[in-house]
Amino acid sequence: MGYEFIEFEKEDKGVGILSINRPQALNALNWDTLKDLGNFIENDFPNENLRVLIITGSGGKAFVAGADIAQMSEMNDAQFKEYTNYAHKIYNLIEHSPCPSIAAVNGYALGGGCELALACDLRIASEKAKLGFPEVKLGIFPGWGGSQRATRIMGNGKAKELIYTGEMISAEEALRIGLVERVVPHDVIMEEAMKLAGLIADRAPLAVSAAKKAINKGSEMDLDKALGLEKDLIFSCFDTDDRIEGMKAFLEKRDPEFEGK
Ligand code: CAA
Numbered sequence: 001m002g003y004e005f006i007e008f009e010k011e012d013k014g015v016g017i018l019s020i021n022r023p024q025a026l027n028a029l030n031w032d033t034l035k036d037l038g039n040f041i042e043n044d045f046p047n048e049n050l051r052v053l054i055i056t057g058s059g060g061k062a063f064v065a066g067a068d069i070a071q072m073s074e075m076n077d078a079q080f081k082e083y084t085n086y087a088h089k090i091y092n093l094i095e096h097s098p099c100p101s102i103a104a105v106n107g108y109a110l111g112g113g114c115e116l117a118l119a120c121d122l123r124i125a126s127e128k129a130k131l132g133f134p135e136v137k138l139g140i141f142p143g144w145g146g147s148q149r150a151t152r153i154m155g156n157g158k159a160k161e162l163i164y165t166g167e168m169i170s171a172e173e174a175l176r177i178g179l180v181e182r183v184v185p186h187d188v189i190m191e192e193a194m195k196l197a198g199l200i201a202d203r204a205p206l207a208v209s210a211a212k213k214a215i216n217k218g219s220e221m222d223l224d225k226a227l228g229l230e231k232d233l234i235f236s237c238f239d240t241d242d243r244i245e246g247m248k249a250f251l252e253k254r255d256p257e258f259e260g261k
Contacts, residue, residue, distance in 0.1 A: 001040070001044060003036040003039070003040065004021075004032065004036060005020065005021055005022050005032055005033035005036040005037075006018055006019065006020055006021055006033070006036045006037055006040055007019045007021050007058065008040060008044070010048065010050070011194065012198075013051060013052075013197075013198055013201040013202070014049060014050050014051035014052070014201055015050065015051060015052045015053075015054065015194065015197040015198065015201055016045075016048055016050040016052070016053045016054065017054045017056065017190075018037075018040060018053060018054070018055050018056070019055075019056050019057065019058045020033060020037065020055070020056070020057050020058065020063075020064050021058040021059075022058075023057075023058050023059025023060075023061070023062070025065070025068065026057075026059070026061060026062035026064075026065035026107075026108055027057040027058065027059065027062045027063065027064045027065060027113070028064065028065045028066055028067065028068045028069070028113075029064060029066070029067055029068060029087070029112055029113070029116075030068035030070075030071050031068075031071060031083065033068075034083070034086060034087060034090070035086075037090060038086060038089070038090040041090050041093050041094060041097075042090070042093065045093075045097065045099070046097075049260075050099050051099070051100075051197075051200065051201035051205055051208075052099065052100050052101070052102060052197040052200050052201050053094075053097075053099055053100070053101045053102070054101070054102045054103075054104050054190075054193050054194070054197055055094075055101060055102070055103050055104070055116065055117075055120060056103070056104040056105075056106055056189075056190065056193070057106055057107060057113075059107075060106065060107065061107045061108065062106075062107040062108040062109075062113070063103065063104075063105045063106055063107055063108060063109040063113050063116075063117065063129065064108075064109060064110075064112065064113025064116055064117075065108045065110050065111070065113055066110045066111030066112045066113050066114075066134070066135075067083070067087070067111055067112040067144065069138065071083075072138075084143060084144065087112060087115075087144040087145075088144065088145065091115065091116060091119035091144060091145050092119070092145075094116075094119045094120060095119045095120075095149075095216065096216065098209035098212065098213070099209070100121045100122070100200055100208055100209075100212055101119075101120040101121050101122075102120060102121065102122045102123070102124060102193055102196060102197055103116065103117035103120040103122070103123045103124070104124055104189055104190060104193035105117055105123055105124065105125040105126065105129045105131065105171070105180060105189075106125075106126045106128075106129065106186070106189050106190075107126065107128060107129055107130070108129070108130050108131075108168075109125075109129060109130070109131045109132075110130070110131070110132055110133070110134055110168065111132075111133055111134055111135050111142060111144075111146070112142075112144045112146075114131050114132060114133060114142075114146060114150075114179075115142055115144040115145045115146040115149065116144075117131075117180075118145060118146060118149040118150060118153060119145060119149065121212060122181050122196070123174075123179065123180040123181055123182075124180065124181060124182040124183075124184060124189065124192060124193050124196060125171040125174060125175070125180040125182070125183050125184075125189075126171065126183075126184065126185070126186040126189040127171050127172070127183055127184070127185055127186055128171070128186045129170075129171040129174070129180075129183075130168040130169070130170065130171075131168065131169055131171070131174045131179060131180070132162055132166065132167060132168035132169055133146055133150070133162055133163045133166060134166045134168070135163075135166065136163065136164065136165075136166045137166045141163060142163055146163070147159070147163060150162065150163065150179075152219065153178060153179065154177050154178050154179055155178075158177045158178075158179075171183045182196070202258075203258070204237075204240070204242040204243070204245075204246055204256070204258045204260075205242070205258060205260040206236075206237060206240050206242055206260055206261075207237050207240075207242065207243075207246075210233040210234070210236060210237050211233075213229075213233060214226075214229060214230045214233050217229055218230060240261060241259065241261040242256075242258045242259065242260065242261060245257060245258060245259075246258070
């Protein structure tokens with residue numbers, strides 16, 4: 001793989017851990033770091049046959065502190081467009097991948113870092129994490145998906161409060177407003193992320209992917225169309241070996257062995 005600014009390890013049960021690894025800048029996504037993340041997501045992620053991808057940050061202090069402000073300050077309009085278009089492309093690939101993803105938010109998740117966490121399916125935060133969108137302090141606003149994904153996850157009011165003020169919030173507050181799903185002690189965040197990933201990895205992968213698609217795509221449709229999509233997807237699940245195995249295992253009072261077929 002040969003990446004400089006990310007690390008990837010494949011653990012048991014097909015759980016992959018991708019760490020953004022630029023701790024000297026709190027894992028801020030400069031071009032090289034974003035390119036490493038993007039190359040992994042575009043080229044390696046689809047071939048790893050993962051059941052769950054966990055994304056986290058190296059160094060113990062930050063998940064990702066955002067886009068790289070020093071680099072952005074030197075960009076012209078065309079360069080900023082290229083940078084932003086690429087971030088959108090990669091975050092969309094994470095969001096729409098059939099593989100579920102968990103952001104293990106182990107410190108600062110700010111701006112483009114919080115937006116990366118929002119592109120993941122689930123967010124688990126360390127009690128030391130700080131989250132927010134400081135962009136308006138820099139004369140921009142969360143434009144790597146944040147103004148759209150935050151509103152869909154937290155509702156307009158809370159998203160506007162966070163985005164207009166640029167204030168950071170604690171992990172507990174993020175939990176209260178639905179920006180993260182779980183808060184855990186800092187020292188055990190990876191253990192807890194692995195436990196959550198392990199639970200998902202034990203389930204029928206095609207069913208989990210179908211549920212992801214039904215929720216993600218369905219929430220963008222009107223209810224009639226969304227219910228139609230849900231039916232199409234459950235029909236496709238019914239027609240799988242895993243469905244036969246899951247129901248058979250239940251009747252035989254044993255754990256199922258799913259193969260993703
Ligand atoms: N870009 C570039 N460098 C960054 C960075 C960023 N987003 N965040 C942190 N760093 C660098 C700092 O410049 C510093 O480098 P030096 O040691 O070379 O000076 C190093 O990381 C450590 O940071 P601090 O000394 O600032 O650490 P701290 O503990 O005092 O503060 C912090 C931590 C509150 C997170 C602070 O670093 C900070 O406010 N960072 C910026 C966060 C931010 O504004 N993010 C949004 C970026 S805009 C964006 O993401 C755009 C978008 O949506 C498209």
